[in-house]
Amino acid sequence: MKSVGRLYGLGIGPGDPELITLKALRLLRSAAVVAYPISEKNQQSLARSIVQEYIKPEQIEVPLYFPFKLELSSQPYYDKAAETLAEHLKLGQDVVVLCEGDPFFYGTFMYIYNRLVDRFPTEVVPGVSSIMASGAALGVPLTYRNDVFVVLSAILPAEVLKAKLVVADAAVIIKLGRHFEKVIGVLKELGLYDRAKYIEKATMPDRQIIAIEKVNSAEVPYFSTIVIPSQWRSDN
Template identity: 45%
Template sequence: MSGILYGVGLGPGAADLLTLRAARLIENAKVIAYPALVGGSSFARSIAEDLIPAGVQEIVMEVPMTTERKPAQDAYDKGAAEIAAALDAGENVVCLCEGDPFFYGSFMYLYARLSPKFDVQIVPGVTSITACAAAAGRPLVARNERLTVLPGPLPEAELRARIEGAESVAIMKVGRHLAKIRGVIADLGFEAQATYIERASLDAQVVLPLSEAPESAPYFSMILLTKGADPWL
């Protein structure tokens, strides 16, 4: 009997924003897997750190930070092969995923490689979007409002068109695209309704009006724009 692969969402970063299901799976794991930067530093592992049992087998996937596909594909090929070996040996494998595995998560590359052959179970996690809304004290969407989620790396013209036609907007992966995004939002006249959030739920969390955001933003940053949610007073 092959083992089961669990893709476990860890939430936005605070150790107590894991779900009870995620915590139980990690505490009982014999094999865990997670992505890391080249060199081994892993945000996913750091979120779950206090729950990881001593003596667990760790499959570390060192994923190069590049927009080229091939080096990252190679890293997931190698990781998938190591995970498959453990599953074939009958071990369950708990893969640690920042946020939610299926929401901009690299776990889906493992899912594509392994789900045709193995039983894969997904444990959903708290996404950075609602964590940022909680941090900012800004309701995202109510009643029949629409929410548009946009990655910051999109071209300026597309960001402009999408933001213009949207109601609530969450812009992910802001990082080095901050100046471009801020320019678009200011041009459209929405700057006063936009909030900048970095490292939501962590000790280093920052929440600022977009107009006061720093010149350079970390990868884990977001802009929330709500054009006028109706609080139903």
């Protein structure tokens, strides 16, 4: 009797196909099943597009339909995705789930993981996060020595953003989209605006680095980030 397959959450990095790790590439190439989130709306998978050159025709591809905006009602989608993958795992097929950036850092893999980890052997392969890729692309060191580093979602209310930003030596604000103007207001109020750097789609082919005062707030995509780099001090 064949044993069950192994489930892998593969961090495939922030967008540049060359920023995948050797380990993720090896596991991707050797898996029977390659699964990835796909948007129900436009039938596109960003994760698949990043690694498409590495996928072989004989591999079974399994798109996982997730709503773009995660609401409470996402849970049935995760239930269904987990059950689909469980069917393959029960047949003894190894399954890799492609995860942009790192699987456990603001992703969707944890919803699959939490549903399957007790039923199948599971491994998470960490990946390069867009946080680190943004610092590298902007040419700004993120954190020195004993800096306090904070990651925030732009979706949070202005008052919450303010309360969290004041404790940080360096910060990254993700998922700007339509929240850009609110964030800019907060940064100005806290005296952080002059340090803030803006980047869209770090390491993807259509990456944009724009001086923050020239950003058109009507065109800020979801995959955009403001980095507030640490300030070098003589004691760090």
